[in-house]
Amino acid sequence: MDKWVERKRPVRLERRFEFETYEATRDFLDRLGDFSESSERFPDISFGKTYVNITLRPEVQEDLCMADYQFAEGIDELFI
């Protein structure tokens, strides 16, 4: 969770993940897709051959809440 950066205007959490290979990047994106579907949350994602950037906006209100941090932690667990 400590690797996420909290930004303002608009309020959001951001984290960049880096990988050795495109295959590892795709595997992470696959896990992230499954996690998004099961969580019914679909963050904005940008990626290239060996990186993935995730932007997470508050789910309900204007501010980040526990559910948002928990979702971010869930994403961290996919990075194995």
Added chain:
Amino acid sequence: MDKWVERKRPVRLERRFEFETYEATRDFLDRLGDFSESSERFPDISFGKTYVNITLRPEVQEDLCMADYQFAEGIDELFI
């Protein structure tokens, strides 16, 4: 190919694809991943629940060339 926008500084091609569902978005991303691997080209991609934005930079030189436009056309064919 006519739906790609050519931009400068840096020179690049961009196109936004929109989908009805997250499932359709994922299916497109899967086809795009396979196409990237077989082409050995890995454009910058950003996506959310129902959209995918692709940014394609020149493969070799400073300017876009036939190989870049052909790669873009190959991506168009994945959008079915």
